[in-house]
Amino acid sequence: MSNAPILLTPGPLTTSIRTRQAMLVDWGSWDRDFNQLTASVCEQLLAIIDGSASHHCVPLQGSGTFAVEAAIGTLVPRDGKVLVLINGAYGQRLAKICKVLGRNYSTFETAEDQPTTAADVDRLLAADPAITHVALIHCETSTGILNPLPEIAQVIKGHGKRLIIDAMSSFGALPIDARAIPFEALIAASGKCLEGVPGMGFVFAEKTALAAAEGNAHSLAMDLHDQHAYMAKTGQWRFTPPTHVVAALHEALQQYNEEGGLPARHQRYADNCKTLLDGMAAIGLRSFLPAAIQAPIIVTFHAPKDPRYQFKDFYERVKAKGFILYPGKLTQVETFRVGCIGVVGADGMQAAVNAVAEVLREMEVLDI
Numbered sequence: 476m477s478n479a480p481i482l483l484t485p486g487p488l489t490t491s492i493r494t495r496q497a498m499l500v501d502w503g504s505w506d507r508d509f510n511q512l513t514a515s516v517c518e519q520l521l522a523i524i525d526g527s528a529s530h531h532c533v534p535l536q537g538s539g540t541f542a543v544e545a546a547i548g549t550l551v552p553r554d555g556k557v558l559v560l561i562n563g564a565y566g567q568r569l570a571k572i573c574k575v576l577g578r579n580y581s582t583f584e585t586a587e588d589q590p591t592t593a594a595d596v597d598r599l600l601a602a603d604p605a606i607t608h609v610a611l612i613h614c615e616t617s618t619g620i621l622n623p624l625p626e627i628a629q630v631i632k633g634h635g636k637r638l639i640i641d642a643m644s645s646f647g648a649l650p651i652d653a654r655a656i657p658f659e660a661l662i663a664a665s666g667k668c669l670e671g672v673p674g675m676g677f678v679f680a681e682k683t684a685l686a687a688a689e690g691n692a693h694s695l696a697m698d699l700h701d702q703h704a705y706m707a708k709t710g711q712w713r714f715t716p717p718t719h720v721v722a723a724l725h726e727a728l729q730q731y732n733e734e735g736g737l738p739a740r741h742q743r744y745a746d747n748c749k750t751l752l753d754g755m756a757a758i759g760l761r762s763f764l765p766a767a768i769q770a771p772i773i774v775t776f777h778a779p780k781d782p783r784y785q786f787k788d789f790y791e792r793v794k795a796k797g798f799i800l801y802p803g804k805l806t807q808v809e810t811f812r813v814g815c816i817g818v819v820g821a822d823g824m825q826a827a828v829n830a831v832a833e834v835l836r837e838m839e840v841l842d843i
């Protein structure tokens with residue numbers, strides 16, 4: 476469908492025809508060919524972080540949050556304590572997961588335009604020896620802010636604590652090397668920077684930690700230890716796998732590698748982000764974050780001040796011109812967001828900027 480709008484959102488996002496065509500085959504979940512597909516996907520995912528020596532890749536049915544919940548529920552023992560680092564809605568969600576699962580936790584919150592620093596984490600860990608794990612959002616998708624993962628990871632290691640990273644919106648585009656960055660778990664999903672379709676998450680879990688996690692989980696379906704043990708033994712998923720999603724991800728990974736892997740994906744998104752920022756600045760639309768802490772994943776813009784601007788009307792008009800934008804997620808300021816990820820290049824981003832400019836003219840929004 477060439478007239479389908481381009482999704483400038485943080486997932487689901489625009490996928491290639493090849494990726495969508497890979498879903499035209501029905502697979503038997505018990506079949507050797509499908510098991511090989513799963514094994515190949517996991518192997519390729521591990522290769523992206525150079526993690527095959529240290530980590531297992533455990534796939535899980537469901538959206539990204541399912542995998543985050545499974546990682547916390549499986550890897551944090553019931554008498555553990557999680558320090559949750561928050562500067563946006565996904566950090567808040569991590570704390571809520573700990574609460575619902577009955578895991579002891581504390582939170583540290585900075586403003587939505589303020590990264591958590593390694594010094595903060597150092598101080599917090601020194602003050603509370605009961606903490607066993609730290610949970611961090613790499614790129615906080617609610618604004619697009621990038622938290623300093625390598626520095627924070629080293630501090631956590633220095634304290635002998637364990638790190639759980641929600642890298643949902645950064646994995647595949649921003650470099651994370653398991654040999655250089657110590658972490659117990661890193662969580663991502665099929666439908667973000669890998670440009671697959673949504674429907675499965677995956678957790679890179681440290682082999683030793685996963686082996687020690689038997690019996691931790693509060694849930695049968697969300698038990699990553701069990702999921703991994705069964706898959707290692709049989710090659711199969713424990714329960715009905717999202718077969719078409721796995722096939723699409725396999726095809727998406729093939730294109731990822733053809734494009735040039737992580738460096739190429741990162742470069743394309745960085746170019747997208749720059750085209751977007753420059754183009755919107757030329758219209759007069761200001762981004763919420765300073766460039767130094769802006770990840771090339773999604774950009775938050777201040778909404779125009781003009782009372783003729785209404786997000787819903789703006790959204791519908793931009794959609795009619797072929798682009799799906801994303802609402803803002805900030806409580807204090809009126810914003811909207813534009814994603815830089817998916818099967819789209821700098822030309823597409825420039826076309827989106829042009830559409831936004833035309834729509835603001837149509838709406839007679841003058842006070843930007």
Ligand SMILES: *Cc1c(COP(=O)(O)O)cnc(C)c1O
Pocket residue numbers: 485486538539540541543565612614615616641642643644664
């Ligand atoms: C997308 C995303 C998730 C997962 O959200 P789902 O709606 O469950 O897929 C989690 N964390 C971050 C940072 C995300 O961007």
